[in-house]
Amino acid sequence: MTELTQGTAWKTLKAHTEGLAHMRTLFESDTQRFDHMSTSACGLFLDYSKNRADKETMSLLFSVAEDAQLESKIKAMFNGEMINTTEKRAVLHTALRAKPEQEIMLNGVNIVQEVQETQQQMELFVDAVSSGNWKGYTGKKITDIVSIGIGGSFLGPKIVSQALRPYWSKQLNCHFVANVDASSIVEKLKPLNAETTLFIMSSKSFGTQETLTNTLSAKDWFIEQGGSQADVAKHFVAVTSNVAKATEFGIDADNIFPMWDWVGGRYSLWSAIGLPIALLIGMDNFRALLSGANEMDQHFANTPLSENMPVIMGLFSLLYGNFHDAQSHVVLTYDHYLRGLPAYFQQLDMESNGKSVTLDGTEVDHSTGPVIWGGEGTNGQHAYHQLLHQGTALIPADFIMPLQSHNPLGEHHVQLASNCFGQTQALMQGRSYEEALKELADSKLAADEKSVIAKHKVMQGNKPSNTILMDKLTPQTLGALIALYEHRTFVQGAIWQINSFDQWGVELGKTLGNDVLDRLSAENDATELDCSSNGLINMFRQKKI
Numbered sequence: 001m002t003e004l005t006q007g008t009a010w011k012t013l014k015a016h017t018e019g020l021a022h023m024r025t026l027f028e029s030d031t032q033r034f035d036h037m038s039t040s041a042c043g044l045f046l047d048y049s050k051n052r053a054d055k056e057t058m059s060l061l062f063s064v065a066e067d068a069q070l071e072s073k074i075k076a077m078f079n080g081e082m083i084n085t086t087e088k089r090a091v092l093h094t095a096l097r098a099k100p101e102q103e104i105m106l107n108g109v110n111i112v113q114e115v116q117e118t119q120q121q122m123e124l125f126v127d128a129v130s131s132g133n134w135k136g137y138t139g140k141k142i143t144d145i146v147s148i149g150i151g152g153s154f155l156g157p158k159i160v161s162q163a164l165r166p167y168w169s170k171q172l173n174c175h176f177v178a179n180v181d182a183s184s185i186v187e188k189l190k191p192l193n194a195e196t197t198l199f200i201m202s203s204k205s206f207g208t209q210e211t212l213t214n215t216l217s218a219k220d221w222f223i224e225q226g227g228s229q230a231d232v233a234k235h236f237v238a239v240t241s242n243v244a245k246a247t248e249f250g251i252d253a254d255n256i257f258p259m260w261d262w263v264g265g266r267y268s269l270w271s272a273i274g275l276p277i278a279l280l281i282g283m284d285n286f287r288a289l290l291s292g293a294n295e296m297d298q299h300f301a302n303t304p305l306s307e308n309m310p311v312i313m314g315l316f317s318l319l320y321g322n323f324h325d326a327q328s329h330v331v332l333t334y335d336h337y338l339r340g341l342p343a344y345f346q347q348l349d350m351e352s353n354g355k356s357v358t359l360d361g362t363e364v365d366h367s368t369g370p371v372i373w374g375g376e377g378t379n380g381q382h383a384y385h386q387l388l389h390q391g392t393a394l395i396p397a398d399f400i401m402p403l404q405s406h407n408p409l410g411e412h413h414v415q416l417a418s419n420c421f422g423q424t425q426a427l428m429q430g431r432s433y434e435e436a437l438k439e440l441a442d443s444k445l446a447a448d449e450k451s452v453i454a455k456h457k458v459m460q461g462n463k464p465s466n467t468i469l470m471d472k473l474t475p476q477t478l479g480a481l482i483a484l485y486e487h488r489t490f491v492q493g494a495i496w497q498i499n500s501f502d503q504w505g506v507e508l509g510k511t512l513g514n515d516v517l518d519r520l521s522a523e524n525d526a527t528e529l530d531c532s533s534n535g536l537i538n539m540f541r542q543k544k545i
């Protein structure tokens, strides 16, 4: 048994949740519930009234957080304590968006100064490329960026660039390559001209197989297209914490942007890993993104738990996972530009909180991170929302929508909003048997048929959702939104006492992948592994071209 599940607040919360009324009743008994259960911070508005909670639930949730010493854990992260205990690292992605005048000391060095220096290096580079002063090997301006990286060195830059499409400069286009499947890079390179293409190789470790292989293929393509070895320096830059390895690989030392081991891959878009974003939206907008995240950091670090947005959201996720057996959480973005955000939050949360032992190695006796998934509204309403409304699993939802569209066109935005709000309402209130029967009153069906159809139309309701609104999707509000989810992930990990900042499961995949790679190219058939793995390897060996 872990201490957490033995605590008084935890036990009381368990008993309390079992007796809580349906949300419909909670709304009927408190007509001001929306005012009581909503909050604003950093340009974001959170309506959390459509959750299975009353005042008592909230107070018990906050007690669970207090029992777990959440506030001191938040301080420990911001102060650079070594909270990633298994890798013996501080966790300081918050330093990447600190104000220049802030001072954060790590091992005797003010890391904010190093961050600022790298931002200046990024700025010079962004200016050179976007002004056309950075020339390709035939003297032409750069028109296309190909960003090569995977995991945190891919998804953040890609999703943020996609989200901030309205802010892109006209001069540049950007393409992302992650998968080692050759079809990805081959298709991306097909329409490009080597003379005007710049490659950014992003790898914190500079040791990730996919990224190294894709970069080598990009370099071969560049040479095949007419570039020379000497021209590589004009077309390849790298972002990495392993400068020595990058130089050894052939990247010009002047073209290497540093990052640090105190930034986890999935938290790295704020570093030079965000270079593709900065190139597309310009350095001022990139700094606005950082500033939005910094605002959320200040809110998270300095606001009492009961008004703290990431804390509230983290506690609800914990409530459903640990007390209502919810095994997944859906993120529904009612904004086309934010369509990639569910995948980004999926990486952030599942890689962070997909853990089953506490910091001291004790096996947890409760569920940890849920499956995070989702997509853009209204598309999902015509597909998987059916399961949200009438399936047997409880799936808490986050609805995210800007109040103003970047493309105000006719009735589109008002229709989008009506669908978003309508869904949260339907999930909350559901439809009773009596209501369904009443709806069928005028139909020509026989009474017994009406009764059967009514049963199919019943929706239990009481399905929880948060709604996050912002005036408009801007670099600033997007920065705050992503930082909100980063801290929401932290809150849960801190309460569960797990390490949200390592990823040993992913590491194992890499090691075994390399072992299989050796066997695929060995002289003899594989015989030493389990019969399934041997069989698959040998089938591939026979068919490969």
Ligand SMILES: O=P(O)(O)OC[C@H]1O[C@H](O)[C@H](O)[C@@H](O)[C@@H]1O
Binding pocket: 150, 151, 152, 153, 202, 203, 204, 205, 206, 207, 208, 211, 264, 265, 266, 351, 503, 506, 507
């Ligand atoms: O940036 P790299 O060192 O190439 O790592 C890329 C990715 O590798 C692994 O899959 C890690 O689990 C990710 O967190 C990381 O972002």
